[in-house]
Amino acid sequence: MRKAILFIFGLILTSNLVAQISINMGLIACYPFTGNAQDQSGNGHHGTLYGPLLATDRFSNPGSAYHFDGVNDYIDLGLFSGFTQSNEFSISVWIQPQQVKLQTILMLNPDNFTDRFNAMAYYSHNGVSSTIWDYGNCNAGGRLIQVGTIFSNAWQHWVYTVHPLTGMKVYKNGVLTNSQTTSSTLINRQRNLWIGGGFDAAMAPFYFHGIIDDMRLYDRAVTPSEVATLFTLESLCTPTNVEETAPGKANYLVTVDHDVIKINVLPSAPSSTFTLQNAEGKQIFKKENISGGDYFEITSENISNGLLIYSFKSKHGMIAGKVIY
Numbered sequence: 428m429r430k431a432i433l434f435i436f437g438l439i440l441t442s443n444l445v446a447q448i449s450i451n452m453g454l455i456a457c458y459p460f461t462g463n464a465q466d467q468s469g470n471g472h473h474g475t476l477y478g479p480l481l482a483t484d485r486f487s488n489p490g491s492a493y494h495f496d497g498v499n500d501y502i503d504l505g506l507f508s509g510f511t512q513s514n515e516f517s518i519s520v521w522i523q524p525q526q527v528k529l530q531t532i533l534m535l536n537p538d539n540f541t542d543r544f545n546a547m548a549y550y551s552h553n554g555v556s557s558t559i560w561d562y563g564n565c566n567a568g569g570r571l572i573q574v575g576t577i578f579s580n581a582w583q584h585w586v587y588t589v590h591p592l593t594g595m596k597v598y599k600n601g602v603l604t605n606s607q608t609t610s611s612t613l614i615n616r617q618r619n620l621w622i623g624g625g626f627d628a629a630m631a632p633f634y635f636h637g638i639i640d641d642m643r644l645y646d647r648a649v650t651p652s653e654v655a656t657l658f659t660l661e662s663l664c665t666p667t668n669v670e671e672t673a674p675g676k677a678n679y680l681v682t683v684d685h686d687v688i689k690i691n692v693l694p695s696a697p698s699s700t701f702t703l704q705n706a707e708g709k710q711i712f713k714k715e716n717i718s719g720g721d722y723f724e725i726t727s728e729n730i731s732n733g734l735l736i737y738s739f740k741s742k743h744g745m746i747a748g749k750v751i752y
Contacts, residue, residue: 450649450653450656450657452647453647454468454643454644454645455468455510455511455644455645455646456468456470456472456510456644457642458474458622458641458642458643459640459641460481460491460493460639460640460641460642461490461491462490462491464476464493464502464622472504472505472509472510472644473504474502474503474622475503475505477499477500477501477503477624478495478499479493479494479495479496479500479501479502479623479639480493480494481493481494482494482638484521484638484640484641485521485582485640488710492521492640493638493640494637494638495623495624495634495635495636495638496636497525497526497528497530497634497635497636498632498634499632499634500623500624500634500635501623501625501634502621502622502623502624503619503621504619504620504621504622505619505620506617507535507544507616507619507620508616508617510620510644510646511646512616513647514589514591514610514613515589515590515591515645515647515648516562516588516589516645516646516647516648517586517587517588517589517644517647517648518532518533518586518588518642518643518644518645519584519586519641519642519643519644519654520532520533520585520586520639520641520643521582521583521584521585521639521640521641521642522548522637522638522639522640523580523582523583523638524548524549524579524580524635524636524637525580525636525637526578526636526637527549527556528550528551528636529550529631529632529633529634530549530551530633530634530635530636531545531547531550531623531624531625531634531635532547532548532585532622532635532639533545533546533620533621533622533623534620534621534624534625534633535618535619535620535621536619536621536625537626537628538625538627538628539615539628540566540627541564541565541566541567542563542564542613542614542615543562543563543564543565544561544562544613544620545559545561545625545633546559546560546585546587547559547560547633548576548585549578552572552574555574555575556575556576557572557573557574557575557576558572558576558597558599558604558605559571559572559573560572560587560589560597562589562595562610562611562613563611563612563614564611565611567611568607568609568611569609569611569612571595571596571597571605571607573597573604573605580637583599583600584598584600584601584657585597585598586598586649586654588648588649589610589648590610590648591610591612593608593648594606594608595610596648598658600658601654601657601658603654622639622642623635623639643657678692678693678696678697678719678739678746679693679696679739681737681750682750683750683751686726687725687726688703688724688735688750689722689724690721690723690724690725691722692717692719692720692721692739693719693720694719694720695719696717696719696720696739696741697742697743698716698717698719698741699741700713700714700715700739700741701713701714701715701717701737701738701739702738703725703735703736704736704737711735712725712730717739735750735751737750
């Protein structure tokens with residue numbers, strides 16, 4: 428029966444895989460925060476920690492997100508000039524805020540109101556909870572603001588996009604909450620990009636209070652359908668130069684047969700680590716030090732029916748795919 432299901436869903440899996448590849452186009456940095464602030468996109472934009480502590484993520488996994496104290500915690504990602512020269516950009520991030528205050532999710536430091544990069548949620552704008560997305564000259568089309576954002580301390584997904592032709596947009600939990608057709612241009616990129624902290628041009632502290640997780644940065648504006656995908660399915664941090672491949676290709680064969688997931692590793696495959704995630708992005712199985720020629724099985728214990736995402740990560744990169752269980 429499982430073989431039949433796998434066959435029936437073949438075309439659907441192909442279309443899902445195309446969407447997965449699309450989600451990783453233009454991905455320039457990805458921070459799953461699984462124990463560290465390393466960039467898992469393969470582009471080397473690793474973060475340096477200044478205070479935030481590891482915390483439990485939205486799937487109840489310990490040490491898989493970062494808590495910021497709202498006082499002086501931040502993660503320094505280095506010079507923004509090393510990320511992109513494009514004026515298209517997107518931020519996808521999960522947060523669990525603890526209060527409304529002067530705070531940022533991601534900003535350039537030092538700040539400049541006429542040449543700013545600053546993505547804010549639950550920012551206290553004249554004492555009122557607000558969502559603000561600043562990119563470029565805030566006096567000339569580079570500010571998107573929504574005053575009166577209702578506060579919630581639940582886990583939530585935010586996306587900020589900017590495009591020279593289509594303007595600026597903000598999404599919350601997959602839904603467009605604010606947009607404008609204007610945008611601006613960022614001039615000085617020789618400044619550092621900080622997660623969760625910074626100072627504005629008047630030296631007021633902008634330190635986030637709460638938990639931040641699964642941040643993805645793009646050098647393009649993601650589409651509304653991609654925003655919905657990012658909200659409903661946390662994709663892998665796959666390097667942009669490594670193809671995501673369907674089952675049965677490359678050096679690995681992953682199949683489902685009668686409630687058993689079977690993994691065949693071809694002799695030519697490099698040493699790798701295998702991980703299996705459910706559709707919510709929660710890791711449900713991991714096996715390290717896999718060698719060419721290995722074979723192993725995963726039984727139905729602790730695995731629910733539905734879409735599963737697997738990956739083989741080696742020193743050469745990552746191969747990923749999907750199966751229906």
